[in-house]
Amino acid sequence: MTERELTSILGWPGYKVYRHEIDEEKRALRLWVRRKRDNKILICGNCGGRAGRVEEVRERELRHLPCMKYQTWLMVEYYRVNCTKCGLRTERVDQMPGKAPFTKDFEDEVGLACESAAVRQVARCFGLAASTVRAIDLRYPVHALRNACRERSDGRRLPLHRQKQRNARAHQLAQPRLLW
Numbered sequence: 196m197t198e199r200e201l202t203s204i205l206g207w208p209g210y211k212v213y214r215h216e217i218d219e220e221k222r223a224l225r226l227w228v229r230r231k232r233d234n235k236i237l238i239c240g241n242c243g244g245r246a247g248r249v250e251e252v253r254e255r256e257l258r259h260l261p262c263m264k265y266q267t268w269l270m271v272e273y274y275r276v277n278c279t280k281c282g283l284r285t286e287r288v289d290q291m292p293g294k295a296p297f298t299k300d301f302e303d304e305v306g307l308a309c310e311s312a313a314v315r316q317v318a319r320c321f322g323l324a325a326s327t328v329r330a331i332d333l334r335y336p337v338h339a340l341r342n343a344c345r346e347r348s349d350g351r352r353l354p355l356h357r358q359k360q361r362n363a364r365a366h367q368l369a370q371p372r373l374l375w
């Protein structure tokens with residue numbers, strides 16, 4: 196598969212895959228990802244304002260959604276930027292929101308699985324420690340909204356399929372807006 200095709204499959208706006216490795220024995224896929232040349236808007240990770248210059252280039256390794264039977268890791272290039280308000284800061288990249296070594300897509304998948312299965316089952320399925328799954332579930336965007344969604348305005352509980360519809364809607368609403 197070409198890097199161009201992998202870029203389409205990854206589907207991160209403004210980012211491209213520029214190298215990949217497949218380890219057939221370990222069933223692992225590793226993709227190296229960086230900004231496309233025309234993606235020049237830099238956002239300060241601290242204040243959310245436009246940042247000026249790139250001061251340092253760094254790389255993070257993140258677990259991503261599996262690709263067929265292959266576990267997938269991304270090596271993502273990101274910047275330390277110069278913000279006029281905050282000084283030297285790490286840029287904000289919506290697809291890797293936290294300090295944990297997981298992409299947002301991966302965390303969303305784990306959070307979604309927690310909606311319908313016990314933490315221990317989810318941990319086994321994703322090959323993670325139960326404590327890691329619990330931490331991801333707490334960060335899941337709909338976690339705070341979930342309890343609110345379970346009740347109707349008259350205080351009666353919704354049937355399960357209606358809860359799921361509402362949760363899906365809440366999840367959509369909780370998605371950050373893309374900047375490009």
Ligand SMILES: [Zn+2]
Binds near residue numbers: 241243279280284
């Ligand atoms: Zn700033």
